[in-house]
Structures are given as structure tokens and as C-alpha cells.
Amino acid sequence: MTTEVTLSAPSAADADEFIAATVDSKSLLLPWVDPADTAERFAAYLRRAAREDHACYLVRHCDCAALVGFVNINSIVRGGFQSGYLGYGGFASHARRGLMCAGVSAVVSTAFAGLGLHRLEANIQPDNARSLALVRRLGFRREGYSPHYLLVDGQWRDHERWAVRAEEWIP
Numbered sequence: 060m061t062t063e064v065t066l067s068a069p070s071a072a073d074a075d076e077f078i079a080a081t082v083d084s085k086s087l088l089l090p091w092v093d094p095a096d097t098a099e100r101f102a103a104y105l106r107r108a109a110r111e112d113h114a115c116y117l118v119r120h121c122d123c124a125a126l127v128g129f130v131n132i133n134s135i136v137r138g139g140f141q142s143g144y145l146g147y148g149g150f151a152s153h154a155r156r157g158l159m160c161a162g163v164s165a166v167v168s169t170a171f172a173g174l175g176l177h178r179l180e181a182n183i184q185p186d187n188a189r190s191l192a193l194v195r196r197l198g199f200r201r202e203g204y205s206p207h208y209l210l211v212d213g214q215w216r217d218h219e220r221w222a223v224r225a226e227e228w229i230p
Contacts, residue, residue, distance in 0.1 A: 062121065062161070062165075063120065063121050063122075063157075063158055063161055064118050064119060064120060064121060064127055064158050064161045064162045064165065065118075065119050065121055066116040066117070066118060066119075066130075066162065066165055066166065066169070067116065067117050067119065068108065068115065068116065068117070069104065069105060069108050069115055069116075069117050069129070070105070071102075071105065073117060073126075074098060074101045074102075076125075076126055077094075077095060077101055077117070077126060077129075078095060078096055078097065078098065078101055080126045080150040080151075080152065081094050081095060081096040081150070082096050083150070083151055083152065084148075084149075084150045084151040084152075084154075086151075087149070087150075087151045087154060088148050089212050090184070090211055090212045090214070090216065091148070091183075091184060091187045091190065091211070092146065092147075092148040092211065093211055093212045094129065094148055108131075111135075112133075112134060112135045112136070113131065113132065113133055113134075113135065114131070114132040114135065114143070114166075114169075114170070114174060115129065115130075115131045115132075116129065116130045116131070116162075116165075116166050116169075117129055118130060118149075118158065118159065118161075118162030118165075120153055120158060125152060125153065126150055126152075126153075127149060127150060127152075127153040127158045127159060127162060128147060128148050128149035128150050128153070128158075128159050128162060129147060129148055130145070130146070130147040130162055130163055130166040131145070131146045131147065132144070132145055132146075132166065132170055132174070132176070132179065133145075133146055135174075135176070140177075140178075141175065141176050141177035141178065142176060142177060142178040142179070142180065143170065143176055143178075143179055143180075144179075144180050144181070144182065145163070145166070145167070145179045145180065145181040146181075147159065147162070147163055147166075147181075147190075159193065160193050160196060160197065163193060163197060164197055164230060167179060167197065167223065167228060167230070168228070168230045171225040171228050176225065177224060177225050178222055178223070178224050178225070179222065179223055180202075180220060180221065180222045181194050181199060181220075181221045181222070182205065182208060182209060182218040182219070182220055182221075183218055183219050183221060184211075184216050184217065184218055184219075185204075185217060185218075185219055191219070191221075194221045194223075197223070198223055198227060198228065198229060199221040199222060199223045200221065200222060200223070200227075201219055201220070201221055202220045202221065202222050203219070203220045204217070204218075204219055204220070205217065205218050205219075205220060
């Protein structure tokens with residue numbers, strides 16, 4: 060996979076651009092994910108990103124430096140588990156160019172090589188065809204189905220569970 064994207068940690072300086080990208084991308088993001096669309100919600104995102112049990116990344120296009128999307132590793136558990144939950148969303152300005160696939164791939168590589176995780180799980184709504192195609196393309200395997208698994212945009216939504224382990228990962 061070519062390197063067309065870079066990763067960075069989110070910061071307060073990213074707030075206006077992130078919020079604008081979220082607002083401009085609502086029709087693409089909902090009902091799949093509901094990222095920060097206000098200054099208050101972005102501040103809460105930064106507080107969560109600073110916790111030891113989270114690793115959050117912004118994906119930027121190498122050529123124009125604009126935001127492509129975001130990838131988060133949530134609820135990281137250490138000890139004998141060494142696992143986290145992957146969440147991500149792409150912005151409309153760079154949609155359908157394979158850039159989020161490159162961004163998610165880079166974060167998965169970072170999770171295994173840099174953070175020392177053993178397993179990542181992605182929970183995806185069954186009708187989210189683009190996200191399902193992305194994890195399939197990256198080598199995740201379907202592990203199961205969870206009815207009413209996550210509260211997204213005010214509704215409990217069913218999700219498919221997909222995962223990849225460090226020893227399976229081929230960047």
C-alpha cells in the first residue's frame with residue numbers, strides 16, 4: 060500500500076478543521092459514527108485521546124495536508140489481553156480514494172509494532188458496506204454478530220465483530 064497519508068495525534072489546533080470536516084461529512088458518517096461536531100465535543104475527544112487506554116490519530120493527505128479522517132484505538136486493555144477496539148471515520152473531502160484504508164492500515168501497524176498490542180477488534184454495522192470492505196481488504200476476520208451493541212446517533216445498533224491479531228497482520 061502506498062504511503063499517501065500521515066498520522067498525527069489530535070490537538071486543540073485541529074479543532075476548527077475537524078469540526079468543519081465532521082459537519083461537512085454528516086451524510087457520509089451517520090448513522091455509522093458520530094464524531095465531534097462542536098467545540099465541546101472536540102474538547103471531550105481530546106481528553107479521551109490523552110488517556111492511557113486510548114490512542115487517537117488524525118489521518119492527513121500527504122499532498123495537501125488536509126484531514127482525511129480519524130482512527131481511534133479505544134478501551135486498550137493491557138496485561139494478558141493486550142487488545143483494543145478500533146474506531147474510524149473518513150471525511151467527505153477525500154472519500155472513495157483509498158486513503159482511509161491506508162490510514163487504518165498505518166494505525167494497525169502502529170498498534171502492533173509501536174504499542175505492543177496483540178489484537179484489534181472493529182465493530183461495524185451490518186449495512187456499512189464500505190467499512191466492511193475496508194476491514195476485509197486489510198485481512199480482518201469476522202468473529203461474530205452483536206445485536207444492539209453500540210449506541211450510535213441515539214439508537215442501539217447491531218454490529219458485526221471483526222478482528223486481526225499481530226501474528227496475522229500483513230501491512
